[in-house]
Amino acid sequence: MRKRFGSAAVLDDVSLEIADGEFLSILGESGSGKTTLLRIIAGFERPSEGEVWIGDQRLDVLPPHRRPVNTVFQHYALFPHLTVFENVAYGLRAKKVAEQEIRARVHAALERMRMREFAQRRPQQLSGGQQQRVALARALVNQPRLLLLDEPLSALDANLRRQMQVELKALQRDVGITFLFVTHDQEEAMTLSDRIALLKSGRIEQVDAPRAMYQRPRTAYVATFIGRTNILTARVSGGVARAGPMQWPCDVPDGEVQFSLRPEHVRLADIENSIRLRATVLSRVFHGSSELVDLDCGEGLVLTARVSAFNREPGPCVLAIRAEDLVPLVS
Amino acid sequence: MYSRAYQRLVAIPPLAWMTLFLFVPYLCLFCYSFWQVRSQTIVHHWNLDNYRQLISNPMYIQVLLRSARIAGLVTLFSLLLGYPLAWYLSFHARRRKGLLYLLVIIPLWVSYLVRAYAWKTILGNDGVLNTVLAYTGLLKHPVGLLLYSPLAVVLTLTHIYTPFVFLPIYASLEHIPRSLVEASQDLGASSTRVFRTIVFPLSLPGVIAGATFAFVLSLGDFLSPLLVGGPNGIMISNIVVSLFGAAYDWPLGAAISVCMLLLVIGLITAAERVERRMQYGRS
Numbered sequence: 040m041r042k043r044f045g046s047a048a049v050l051d052d053v054s055l056e057i058a059d060g061e062f063l064s065i066l067g068e069s070g071s072g073k074t075t076l077l078r079i080i081a082g083f084e085r086p087s088e089g090e091v092w093i094g095d096q097r098l099d100v101l102p103p104h105r106r107p108v109n110t111v112f113q114h115y116a117l118f119p120h121l122t123v124f125e126n127v128a129y130g131l132r133a134k135k136v137a138e139q140e141i142r143a144r145v146h147a148a149l150e151r152m153r154m155r156e157f158a159q160r161r162p163q164q165l166s167g168g169q170q171q172r173v174a175l176a177r178a179l180v181n182q183p184r185l186l187l188l189d190e191p192l193s194a195l196d197a198n199l200r201r202q203m204q205v206e207l208k209a210l211q212r213d214v215g216i217t218f219l220f221v222t223h224d225q226e227e228a229m230t231l232s233d234r235i236a237l238l239k240s241g242r243i244e245q246v247d248a249p250r251a252m253y254q255r256p257r258t259a260y261v262a263t264f265i266g267r268t269n270i271l272t273a274r275v276s277g278g279v280a281r282a283g284p285m286q287w288p289c290d291v292p293d294g295e296v297q298f299s300l301r302p303e304h305v306r307l308a309d310i311e312n313s314i315r316l317r318a319t320v321l322s323r324v325f326h327g328s329s330e331l332v333d334l335d336c337g338e339g340l341v342l343t344a345r346v347s348a349f350n351r352e353p354g355p356c357v358l359a360i361r362a363e364d365l366v367p368l369v370s
Numbered sequence: 371m372y373s374r375a376y377q378r379l380v381a382i383p384p385l386a387w388m389t390l391f392l393f394v395p396y397l398c399l400f401c402y403s404f405w406q407v408r409s410q411t412i413v414h415h416w417n418l419d420n421y422r423q424l425i426s427n428p429m430y431i432q433v434l435l436r437s438a439r440i441a442g443l444v445t446l447f448s449l450l451l452g453y454p455l456a457w458y459l460s461f462h463a464r465r466r467k468g469l470l471y472l473l474v475i476i477p478l479w480v481s482y483l484v485r486a487y488a489w490k491t492i493l494g495n496d497g498v499l500n501t502v503l504a505y506t507g508l509l510k511h512p513v514g515l516l517l518y519s520p521l522a523v524v525l526t527l528t529h530i531y532t533p534f535v536f537l538p539i540y541a542s543l544e545h546i547p548r549s550l551v552e553a554s555q556d557l558g559a560s561s562t563r564v565f566r567t568i569v570f571p572l573s574l575p576g577v578i579a580g581a582t583f584a585f586v587l588s589l590g591d592f593l594s595p596l597l598v599g600g601p602n603g604i605m606i607s608n609i610v611v612s613l614f615g616a617a618y619d620w621p622l623g624a625a626i627s628v629c630m631l632l633l634v635i636g637l638i639t640a641a642e643r644v645e646r647r648m649q650y651g652r653s
Contacts, residue, residue, distance in 0.1 A: 083552055103555040116553035119650035120571050129567075130557035163650060181557065 040089030042075055042241075049075045050086070051241040057185070057219060062211050064220045064228040066264075067238035073221045076238070077187050080219070081110050093184055104133070109178035110187040114194060115170045117162035123149070123173050124158040130181040148180040149173075151210075168199050175207075179214060188220045192227065204230055225265050229253070237261055259368050262299035267331070269300040269342050271365070280365070283340030287314055287362040297368040302331060304364035305344035313359040318342070320354060334358065396631070402624035412620055420625035430609070430626070437605040440523055441589040445535075447528040448584045449577065452535035456576075457569070460543035471540075478533050486597045489526045493517040493598065518600025526598050527588045534587065535580035542576025543569070575645045582641040586634050606630065 042050040049072045057063050067073040078084040080091055082103030091098040098106050109130070117126050127148055131141045149155040152172040162170055171191060178186055192200045192207075208231050211218050222228050228235045229249040236246045237260075245257040249265075256262035259270050273282040275296050280289045282298070289296075306313070318334040321341065332344045336358070344358070404416045424430050459470050477485065492498045493516040500516065503509040516522065546569060554564045592607035599605070606626065613623030 081552075081556055083555075103552070104558045104560055108556075110553070110556045112549050112553055114549065116547065116549035118550060118553070118568060120648070129554070129559070133558035133560075133563060161650065177557070 040076070040079070040091075041087050042072070042079060042084065043087045049241050050079075053089075053238075053241070053243055055236055055243065055246065057217060058233075060215050060217055062208070062218045062220065062231060062233045064222055064232040064235045065238055066222055066225060066228040066235050068223055070240070071238040072241040073223075073238050074189060077110075077189055077219065077221050080185070081108055081187055082106050107184040108187060109181050109183040109185075110189065111174050111178050111191045113189045113191065115162075115174040115191075117170055117173055117177070119162055122159050122161055123154065123165070126162065126173060127177045127180050129177065134181075144180055145176075148176040151179075151213075152176045167195050168203065171195065171203060175210070179210075179216065183216060185217045185219060188218060190222055191220075193222075193224075200227075207231060229265070235265075237264060239264075255366055256299055257369055259297050259299070259370070262366070262368060267302055267343065267345075269302065269305070270368075271298045271300060271340070272296075273298055283338035284336055285314060285316060285340065285360070287360075287365060289362070289365070289367060291367045297370060298365045299368055300342070300360065300365050302343045302345035304360060305334070305342050306359045307332075307344060307346055307356055308359065309357065310359045310361070313361050316358040316360065318356055318358050320356065399624045399627055399631075402621050403628045405621045405624075407619050407621060410618065420622045421629075423622065424625060424629065430606075433604060433609055434606050436520070437589055437607075440520055440527070440603075440605060441585045443524045444527040444531060444588040445581050445584040447524065448532045448535040449581060451528070451532050452580060453539055453577065455532075456536050456540035456543055457573075460540055461569075474533055474536055477529075482530060482593065485530055486526055486594050489522065489529065489598055490517065493522050493525070517598055518603065520599065520603045522598040522600075523594050523603045523605070526594045527591060530594070531584045531587055534583040538579035538583070539573060539576040542573045542579075546572045575648045578641050578645050578648075582638060586637060589634070590630060 040053045065073045079086050127145045128141050154172050192203050234248050237244045245261045262268045271282045273280040276293045316336050318336045321333040321335050324331045329345050329347050334342050406415050554568045590607050592611050595603045595605045595608050610623045610626050613619045
C-alpha cells in the first residue's frame with residue numbers, strides 16, 4: 040500500500056495482515072500516517088497504490104457504505120438530531136433490517152454497553168464516556184467483520200480512559216470481532232493489543248506482540264518509542280562488541296552496531312554471568328514505584344538504570360549487565 | 371474589562387439611533403392608525419374605523435392574499451434554486467468554492483433598482499426574451515404577458531432574494547461536521563440516504579432562516595410590483611405607498627402597516643422558535 044498527497048508520501052510500502060478476531064494496534068506519532076491507513080480501509084481515502092482485502096473480498100474498489108467495516112470515530116461523530124436508539128439503529132435501517140429485529144438488536148447492543156436506560160436521550164445529554172459507549176454500540180450492532188477505532192479514548196480523561204481500556208479489551212474478547220485500533224499512546228497499545236504495528240513516517244517499523252516488541256525491538260526507533268531504553272553504539276569485530284569500558288560477546292557482523300539495553304537490565308546488585316562495570320551516580324529521578332538513575336561508567340558511556348528502593352547515597356558503585364540483555368538493532 | 375460607565379457610554383449612540391429612527395416612527399405610525407382624514411386634513415379623533423375598513427373591504431384582504439401568494443412562490447423558487455447551489459458549494463465545489471461564492475454574492479452589490487430594471491429589459495414587449503423567441507421563429511408576435519404580470523414579479527423577486535436564501539443555508543451546511551457524513555456512509559448509507567437522514571435535517575435551521583428572509587422581504591416589497599407587476603401584480607405595499615402619497619389617507623396606510631408589522635413579527639418569532647429547537651446544542 041502506498042498513499043501520496045501531492046508529492047508527499049504519507050504511506051510508503053505498507054503491508055499488513057490481520058488475523059481473524061485479533062486486536063491489532065497501529066501505533067505512531069501524529070503524522071506517521073496511521074489515520075490515513077485507517078481511512079483507506081474505511082473507504083474515505085483511496086490508496087495511490089495497493090489493495091485492501093478482507094477474506095476473499097476486495098475492499099478498496101468499494102464505496103465506504105458497501106464495506107463490511109465499521110468505524111468508531113475520534114470524537115464519536117454521533118448524530119446530534121437523533122436519539123441514542125436511532126443512532127444505534129442507523130446502520131440497521133440503512134440495511135433495511137426488519138423493524139422488530141432492529142428493536143431487539145439495538146436494545147441488546149445498548150444493554151451490552153450498559154446504556155439501555157439512555158435510549159431516548161440525545162447524544163449531547165450524555166457524558167464523554169457514555170457517548171463513547173454509544174459510538175461502540177452503533178458500530179458493533181452491525182456485526183462488522185472489522186472494527187476500526189480512531190483514537191477513540193483520546194478525548195477522555197486519564198481515569199476514565201484506563202477504565203475504558205479494560206472494558207474495550209473485555210468487549211473485544213466477548214464479541215470476537217477483529218479490532219484495528221489506532222493510537223499514539225504506547226502504553227494503551229501495550230495493554231490492549233494482541234499485536235502492535237509501529238508506524239514511522241508512513242513505514243511500518245515492526246509488527247509484533249507487545250512483549251516481543253518490548254524485549255526484541257528491531258530498530259532504535261522502536262526501542263525508544265516503546266518504553267525507555269539505553270542505546271549503545273558499539274564497534275563489533277570478531278564476535279565481540281565494545282562500547283566505552285564495556286565489552287561483550289555477540290552474534291552480529293563486524294562494524295558499528297547499535298544495541299538497546301533496558302534500564303531494568305542495568306543492575307546495581309551483583310548477579311552471575313554478567314558484565315561488571317564501575318560507575319558513579321550522576322542523578323536520580325523518582326518515578327513512584329521505581330527510580331531512574333543516570334550512571335557514568337567512564338569513557339563517555341552513560342547508562343540509565345531502573346531501580347526500586349534505591350537508597351544508596353550518590354557515589355561509586357558496581358553495575359552488572361547480562362550480555363543477552365543487549366539487543367542488537369537494525370539501523 | 372471595561373468599566374460600567376464606559377459600557378453605558380458606548381451604548382448611548384446606538385440606543386439613541388434606534389429610539390429616534392425606529393421606536394418613535396413606529397409609535398407615530400401606531401397613533402396615526404387610530405386617527406382619521408376629514409376634508410383633506412388628518413384629525414386626531416381616536417377610533418377603530420381604519421381597522422374596520424380593512425376587514426370589511428374585500429379588496430385589502432385580496433391584495434394581502436395575492437402578496438402572500440407571490441411571497442410564497444418567491445420563497446419556494448428561491449429555496450429550489452438556493453438549496454442545491456448551497457449544497458453543491460459546500461460539499462462538492464472544492465477549489466472553485468471561493469469563486470462561486472463570490473459569484474453568488476456579487477449581485478447583492480448591484481442596486482436593487484438596476485436588477486429590477488434588468489428584468490424589464492428582458493421581459494418587455496421589445497425585450498431580450500421576445501426578440502430571441504421571434505428571431506428563432508418560435509413566436510410570430512411578441513408575448514405580452516411576460517411583463518406586467520404577477521409572474522414577472524415572482525421572477526424578479528426570486529432573482530433578488532435567492533442570495534438571501536442561499537447564505538443561511540450555506541452557513542448551516544458548512545457547520546455540519548464532515549465526520550457525521552463519514553459516519554453515516556460508514557454505517558452503510560448511500561449518498562441519497564446520507565442527504566435525507568443527516569445533511570438535510572441538520573441544515574433545516576438554515577432553510578427556515580432563509581425562507582423567512584425571502585418571505586418577509588418579498589411580502590413587503592413594493593418596487594418590483596411597481597416596475598414589472600402591472601395592474602394585476604399590485605401588492606399590499608403598493609397600496610400603502612399610494613395611501614401615503616396620492617390618496618392622502620395616512621391613517622388607513624398606517625393601519626395596514628401596523629397589521630403587516632404584527633404579521634411579520636409573528637412570522638419571525640415563530641420561525642426563530644422552530645430554528646432554536648433544531649440547534650441540538652452544538653458545541
